[in-house]
């Protein structure tokens with residue numbers, strides 16, 4: 001019999017992730033983790049708890065780091081762990097997008113970021129003109145001038161690169177955004193902007209967000225639910241308001257005690273500054289999630305080549321590096 005427990009939109013069951021042989025302790029041991037369409041789930045936990053590994057495993061990217069993964073991860077009824085690579089690549093970008101912790105690593109350093117963005121859009125069905133239009137509109141939407149598309153990754157700050165990644169997710173109409181510490185190194189105003197963008201994505205596309213952060217206060221403000229990880233296990237998974245007001249686990253209490261603040265961050269309505277250039281306001285190191293939108297070329301489809309005229313380079317592109325090829 002099918003029960004409500006079986007029908008989550010994204011559902012992890014008995015997921016174990018090991019780096020090494022079967023006898024090593026898994027770095028992730030998730031018995032169950034669920035996310036519904038349009039839901040914001042915060043993933044909290046101390047450094048090394050396994051938050052990034054979970055995000056990358058959902059996207060099928062830990063395999064490139066040599067991880068052994070078992071269990072089940074189902075998205076809209078499709079099993080991701082046994083899915084053919086080509087289908088998984090289709091889903092990354094069109095359906096699932098990553099805003100990675102280290103955005104600089106997700107962009108090819110020798111190409112303007114606009115090339116990466118347009119290629120990702122073209123890989124997911126846009127014509128060249130449409131890709132250009134959507135890339136420009138997406139950048140303006142995240143408060144960056146479209147001219148920044150001509151810049152190379154090193155010419156943008158970490159926060160700006162993260163915004164480029166979110167612009168891409170928005171242009172792709174992604175349904176599942178995995179945002180890995182997307183605001184940790186940003187000033188408060190830019191953090192608020194990013195959070196507002198995420199809530200807009202939910203309103204427009206029904207996007208669900210897995211928001212990875214140490215900052216329980218921020219998660220409480222933004223998320224519907226928060227799951228707290230400790231040593232790869234979920235020790236508490238409850239509605240955000242309940243978890244921060246009446247934590248059950250000692251580790252959760254410790255994380256809360258370490259939280260810099262509760263409240264004060266305007267999550268919605270903070271649109272001041274959109275459409276302006278924010279050049280140079282944040283020189284931190286974080287990075288974008290183009291990892292996912294950009295894959296696909298390592299199996300020879302190389303359909304980014306015709307976009308090479310944008311920068312006069314040939315078909316090797318960010319997707320290769322991003323997909324771990």
Ligand SMILES: Nc1ncnc2c1ncn2[C@@H]1O[C@H](COP(=O)(O)OP(=O)(O)OP(=O)(O)O)[C@@H](O)[C@H]1O
Nearest residue numbers: 019027045046047048049050051052053054065066
């Ligand atoms: N490629 C890898 N090879 C071996 N071990 C790894 C690899 N990637 C992650 N780990 C280990 O897995 C564990 C979880 O790491 P992960 O990056 O997922 O933690 P995290 O909760 O995201 O930490 P942080 O908040 O510091 O980013 C850590 O012990 C880490 O050393």
